[in-house]
Amino acid sequence: MADENMIALEQAQAIVLDHVEPTEPIRLPCWRAVGFPLAADVATDIDLSPFANSAMDGYAVRAADLAGASPEAPVVLDVIGHEAAGHVFEGTIGAGQTVRIMTGAPMADGADAVVKYEVVEVLDGDGNEGSRVRFTAPIAEGENVRAAGLEAHAQEVVMRAGETVTAAGAGLLASAGAAEVEIHRRPVLGIISIGSELVAPDRVPARGQIRDANSSALMASALQAGADARFYGIATDDEDEISAKIHQAMAECDFVITSGGASAGDYDYVTALVRREGEVLFDRISLRPGKAITFGLIGGVPYLGLSGNPAAAAVGFEMLARPAIRKMLGFRDLVRPVQSARVTHDVKKGQQRRFYDRARVERDDATGELLVSEASSQNSALLGTLHHANCLLMVPEGLKGYQAGDEVCCVRIDIEEGAVL
Ligand SMILES: Nc1nc2c(c(=O)[nH]1)N[C@H]1C(S)=C(S)[C@@H](COP(=O)(O)OP(=O)(O)OC[C@H]3O[C@@H](n4cnc5c(N)ncnc54)[C@H](O)[C@@H]3O)O[C@H]1N2
Ligand code: MOO
Numbered sequence: 001m002a003d004e005n006m007i008a009l010e011q012a013q014a015i016v017l018d019h020v021e022p023t024e025p026i027r028l029p030c031w032r033a034v035g036f037p038l039a040a041d042v043a044t045d046i047d048l049s050p051f052a053n054s055a056m057d058g059y060a061v062r063a064a065d066l067a068g069a070s071p072e073a074p075v076v077l078d079v080i081g082h083e084a085a086g087h088v089f090e091g092t093i094g095a096g097q098t099v100r101i102m103t104g105a106p107m108a109d110g111a112d113a114v115v116k117y118e119v120v121e122v123l124d125g126d127g128n129e130g131s132r133v134r135f136t137a138p139i140a141e142g143e144n145v146r147a148a149g150l151e152a153h154a155q156e157v158v159m160r161a162g163e164t165v166t167a168a169g170a171g172l173l174a175s176a177g178a179a180e181v182e183i184h185r186r187p188v189l190g191i192i193s194i195g196s197e198l199v200a201p202d203r204v205p206a207r208g209q210i211r212d213a214n215s216s217a218l219m220a221s222a223l224q225a226g227a228d229a230r231f232y233g234i235a236t237d238d239e240d241e242i243s244a245k246i247h248q249a250m251a252e253c254d255f256v257i258t259s260g261g262a263s264a265g266d267y268d269y270v271t272a273l274v275r276r277e278g279e280v281l282f283d284r285i286s287l288r289p290g291k292a293i294t295f296g297l298i299g300g301v302p303y304l305g306l307s308g309n310p311a312a313a314a315v316g317f318e319m320l321a322r323p324a325i326r327k328m329l330g331f332r333d334l335v336r337p338v339q340s341a342r343v344t345h346d347v348k349k350g351q352q353r354r355f356y357d358r359a360r361v362e363r364d365d366a367t368g369e370l371l372v373s374e375a376s377s378q379n380s381a382l383l384g385t386l387h388h389a390n391c392l393l394m395v396p397e398g399l400k401g402y403q404a405g406d407e408v409c410c411v412r413i414d415i416e417e418g419a420v421l
Contacts, residue, residue: 005283006285006286006291007285008285011282012287012295016295016302016304017323017324017327017334020187020255020327023329024184025040025182025184026182026185027182028181029180030173030178030179031170033165033173033181033183034166034170036164037183037329037330037332038163038183038330039161039183041160041161044153044156045155046176047149047152047153048149048153048158048172049150050148052107053103053145054101054102054104054145055103056103056115056144058101059077059099059120060098060099060111060113060114061098061112061115061135061139062095062110063138063139063140063143066137068138069135069136074135076123076132076134076135077098078096078097078098079125079127079129080093080099080129081100081129082101082128083101083105083106088105089101091109093108093109093110107145113141113142113143113144114145115144116144119135161330162330162331165181184329186228187254187325188252189228189255189257189325190230190249190250190253191219191222191230192215192232192233192234192245192258193215193233193234193235193260194234194258194308195212195234195237195260195261196237197209197210198210198260213383214308214310214314215234217383218259218306222321226325232245232248242258242269246258246273246298247298250301250303254301254302255301255325257303257306258303258304259313260307261305262294262305262307268292270294271283271305274294274303275296278299279296279297280295286352286353286354286397287354288355288356288380289309289311289315289316289356290312290313290315290356291307293320302324304320311381311383314386319356336411336417337412337415337420338394338412339361339370339391339412339421340409341361341408342372343373343374343403344371344372345404346402347374347395349400353397354395355378357374357378357395358386359373359391359410360372360391361412374393389413390412390414391411391412391413392410393409
């Protein structure tokens with residue numbers, strides 16, 4: 001495990017992404033697609049809206065009739081019909097006539113504007129057919145009228161493949177007749193924890209044992225990234241047991257992840273196992289935490305062997321598995337937003353490899369400036385520091401650290417890829 005075998009993170013990311021493809025499309029109700037990119041363009045089958053309609057409750061008029069209206073010279077029109085939910089006026093408005101109309105009702109033929117109730121005086125009757133109503137101001141043609149096809153015209157694409165469906169977008173798809181849409185199937189991610197010291201979270205560890213934290217953290221990360229996460233259990237440090245679990249997962253999953261057994265210890269078998277049973281594409285990355293990461297193929301299925309140290313496993317997932325899941329889901333944006341901030345304390349880096357330190361960016365209330373503070377410990381065994389972090393502070397390979405006040409790059413792990421900061 002000589003450090004000279006370490007490859008750059010970007011190289012590792014490119015290798016992983018080269019070995020995953022978007023999953024096949026599935027159909028589901030448009031509202032269930034929220035948060036996922038469409039797998040195919042959606043065109044509307046009809047004009048949206050299909051007809052010109054009123055934007056107000058009021059009276060549909062011919063603007064020309066009201067041209068000279070004023071408080072001194074009001075115009076009185078005859079109400080010849082109404083337009084309400086479930087009742088469409090089929091006639092045509094002639095000179096001196098109007099139709100009582102509700103918001104969203106089709107514009108009556110002959111009318112070209114709508115005057116809202118509040119500025120209309122009903123002279124007699126109930127305001128419906130047979131009444132007379134008075135107007136004291138002119139109105140512009142088209143006022144309070146929503147044109148047919150305002151949102152889109154028939155056959156027009158309203159949402160493109162790769163666009164993420166929003167809640168508003170689900171409504172737009174429904175209007176366009178796309179009650180069901182195609183998105184890429186959630187990739188199935190198999191998770192395995194490796195280590196004879198591990199016990200399930202619902203057990204009290206005996207001496208020398210610890211609870212398996214990684215599978216919960218990785219399953220949660222997989223879920224957050226949009227994958228269907230499946231846990232294949234804890235494998236003890238036994239080569240045959242690890243191999244059996246990996247093969248079981250390989251047969252059922254699009255991507256398999258283990259944590260533990262990736263380093264140089266007496267029981268760290270993962271890389272050798274992949275080399276023997278498949279193909280290793282890299283096994284060391286210039287990354288801290290998360291140097292000891294193996295990626296390869298077994299039976300053509302991508303396999304990522306993360307470090308056992310919990311923070312290293314989590315950062316390895318964030319940097320390598322999350323972009324892969326997003327690519328499989330058809331997302332175009334695979335990279336988290338990066339923000340520049342001023343570091344509050346000195347940052348030390350004792351090794352050559354690139355560091356991603358757990359940190360928090362906050363805005364200084366007094367100055368409005370973005371400040372970033374590192375967690376007090378960067379120990380890879382600690383998960384609480386990552387839980388409280390909202391970013392990973394990047395210290396590149398060439399640097400030995402930063403001084404308080406330096407501008408640094410922060411990868412916002414709390415914000416979705418593609419967001420503009
Ligand atoms: N001689 C060397 N030793 C180590 C090196 C090295 O370069 N030379 N690198 C260290 C670094 S950095 C890391 S990271 C770890 C990677 O180790 P492994 O991937 O082999 O992981 P394990 O040895 O199995 O476990 C490490 C650590 O994490 C705990 N662990 C493992 N699985 C879980 C789990 N599911 N939930 C919670 N905690 C887990 C395990 O008990 C160990 O404490 O290697 C270093 N050593
Ligand atoms: O890969 Mo190890 O966690 O750097 O910490």
